[in-house]
Structure formats: C-alpha cells, structure tokens
Amino acid sequence: MAHNHNHGHEYSDGNIGMAFFLNFSFTIIEIIGGIFTNSIAIMSDAVHDFGDSLSLALAWFFQKKSKKSGNSKYTYGYRRYSLMGAVITSIVLFIGSIYILSEATERLFSPQETNAAGMFVLAILGIVANGIGVLKTRKASSINEKMVSLHLLEDVLGWAAVLVGSAVMYFTGFTMIDPILSVGIAVFILWGVVKNIKQIIPIFLQCTPAGIDKEHIAEILGNIESVCDVHDLHIWALDEKNNVLTTHIVTKQIPSNGLKAKLRSILENEGIQHSTIEFETPNELCSFTKCV
Numbered sequence: 001m002a003h004n005h006n007h008g009h010e011y012s013d014g015n016i017g018m019a020f021f022l023n024f025s026f027t028i029i030e031i032i033g034g035i036f037t038n039s040i041a042i043m044s045d046a047v048h049d050f051g052d053s054l055s056l057a058l059a060w061f062f063q064k065k066s067k068k069s070g071n072s073k074y075t076y077g078y079r080r081y082s083l084m085g086a087v088i089t090s091i092v093l094f095i096g097s098i099y100i101l102s103e104a105t106e107r108l109f110s111p112q113e114t115n116a117a118g119m120f121v122l123a124i125l126g127i128v129a130n131g132i133g134v135l136k137t138r139k140a141s142s143i144n145e146k147m148v149s150l151h152l153l154e155d156v157l158g159w160a161a162v163l164v165g166s167a168v169m170y171f172t173g174f175t176m177i178d179p180i181l182s183v184g185i186a187v188f189i190l191w192g193v194v195k196n197i198k199q200i201i202p203i204f205l206q207c208t209p210a211g212i213d214k215e216h217i218a219e220i221l222g223n224i225e226s227v228c229d230v231h232d233l234h235i236w237a238l239d240e241k242n243n244v245l246t247t248h249i250v251t252k253q254i255p256s257n258g259l260k261a262k263l264r265s266i267l268e269n270e271g272i273q274h275s276t277i278e279f280e281t282p283n284e285l286c287s288f289t290k291c292v
Contacts, residue, residue: 016063016148019133020056023155026129027053033122049155054092059085059148066239076274079239083200089147090200093154093193097186100158104182107175116170119162126159150192157185199240206236209243212271217245220266226252226259228282235272246276255279 027049062085068078130152137149161181168177199210208214214235221230229250237243245267251259260277267275 015133015136016056016060016145018136019148019152020053020060022129022133023049023056023152024053026126029125029129030122033118033125036118056089056148056151058088061085062088063145076238076244079242080203082239083203086147086196086200089151090193090197093147093151093189096154097189097193100182100186104179104186107179107182116166119166120170123159123163123166127156127163130155130159147193147196150189150196153192154185154189157188158182161185203237203239208235209237209271212243217267217270217272220270221247221249221263224259224263224266226255228252238274242273243271244274244276245272246278248278248280250280250282250284252282254281 030049062081066078066080066082066085068074070077133152134149134156137145137152161184165177165181169175202210212235214233217235218230218233221227227249231248231250233245233247235243235245249263260279263277264275
C-alpha cells in the first residue's frame with residue numbers, strides 16, 4: 001500500500017513538473033511570436049504566462065516537499081505544503097482572471113486591430129502545448145494538482161478563444177468577438193478558483209472533514225462493548241486525503257490489548273487515517289459522563 005501511495009505522489013510530481021516546462025517553453029515562444037506579429041495582446045499574455053510559470057514552479061516545489069515525513073518541527077509531516085501550492089496557484093489564477101476581465105471590458109468599448117493570421121498560428125501551438133498538460137493532470141488526486149490542471153485549462157480556453165476570435169476577425173473584421181470570449185473564460189476560471197478555495201479553507205481552519213459525521217463517529221465508538229462514554233472528540237484534516245482524530249474513551253474496565261486496535265480499525269473504515277485514543281476509567285476527573 002505504501003508503494004502505491006509513493007508512486008501516486010511521484011506521478012503527481014511529474015505531471016506538475018511537465019506542466020511547468022510546457023508553460024515556460026511556450027512563454028518563450030509567445031514572446032518571439034508577439035514580437036513577430038507586433039501583437040500587444042500576445043505580449044501581454046506572454047507576461048501573464050511567465051507569472052503562470054512561476055506559480056507552477058512553486059506548485060511543483062510544494063508538491064515534492066509535501067512527501068517528506070514528519071520530524072521534530074513538523075510532527076505530522078509536510079502534507080499541507082501541497083495545499084500551499086494550491087493557494088498560490090489560486091491567487092495567480094484569480095489575479096490573472098481579474099486582469100483578463102479588465103482588459104476585455106476595455107476592449108469592448110475600444111476594439112483593437114491585431115494580426116489575425118499570426119494569432120491563429122500561435123493559438124494552435126498554445127492549445128497543443130497546454131492541452132497536453134491538461135490531459136496529464138485532469139485526473140488529479142490532490143487539490144494542488146487540480147489547481148494546476150485548472151491553470152492549464154485556463155490557458156487552453158484562452159487560446160481557444162484566440163483561435164476562434166482570430167478566425168472570425170480574419171474573415172469578418174468583427175473584433176468584438178475576442179473580448180466577449182475572454183469575459184466568458186475569465187468568469188469560468190473564477191468559478192473554478194472559488195470552488196477549490198472552498199475546499200482549502202476548511203482544511204486550514206481545521207474543520208471537520210467533509211463526508212465525516214462527528215456525531216456518527218461518537219455513536220459507533222460508544223456502541224462498542226466495554227465503552228461507556230466518548231468525549232473530547234476532535235476530527236480534522238491534514239490535507240484532502242488524510243484525516244486525524246483524537247478522543248478520550250471511558251471504559252467500564254481496564255481495556256484489553258485488542259480494544260485500541262479494534263477502535264482504530266473502525267475509524268479507518270470511517271475515513272480516519274490517524275487516530276490518537278486516550279482511555280480513562282469511570283472515576284477519573286476528566287470524564288464528562290460516568291458509567292451507571
């Protein structure tokens with residue numbers, strides 16, 4: 001089981017690393033293409049993609065960092081570093097989408113002439129380069145990789161808009177199509193960012209993980225023979241995969257060696273990967289409920 005877990009992490013690392021190199025390489029192509037086509041829009045997007053590359057590099061770094069096991073400083077390990085990568089990517093996506101909205105809104109009122117043919121060629125290259133990254137990361141298992149996938153999807157949709165817009169502009173001269181498509185893409189990306197941030201914030205605030213019912217956990221533990229009370233029960237998430245529980249359990253008699261193993265097995269089936277259980281006797285001061 002441990003081997004599969006590590007293999008999944010390495011696969012995730014490779015996907016994010018490949019996404020970084022694809023994005024950075026295409027940024028160089030964009031700069032050259034922007035100069036060649038004399039397109040301010042493409043040059044602006046090149047600056048945007050350069051910022052994307054930096055955020056992808058950080059996401060890659062944090063994903064690799066999250067694999068480190070616990071030590072005296074980080075006793076639970078470095079799993080939340082992956083979430084830090086997702087937060088940074090979310091911020092970049094949010095700022096980039098707001099920038100696109102502002103630029104698109106301005107161009108709705110003052111359309112600009114561009115080199116439609118040059119934009120068409122660059123759009124095809126952009127869709128291919130970023131599309132490969134989306135295909136690699138679309139089955140992401142971590143929030144960090146999901147944000148990277150959303151990041152790449154933003155670029156694919158952006159270049160798809162450029163492709164359609166450049167074709168329409170080339171044949172009709174209707175320049176309004178570009179900012180209209182850009183507004184739609186920006187709104188779609190913002191919706192995805194908000195949805196993922198809603199997953200990240202509860203983890204950092206140590207909320208009870210989604211899909212786990214604290215009252216249900218307390219009930220099934222309390223129904224175990226020899227257990228007469230469950231209190232001081234806390235459940236939170238280290239990341240989107242690993243949940244932690246601590247609790248005090250009052251037993252009617254001195255617990256057997258197998259009771260803790262039985263409780264942990266039940267908790268694992270309920271989605272709790274790491275549990276700390278403290279046993280108490282009925283007459284201990286800590287107990288909130290006494291056996292009758």
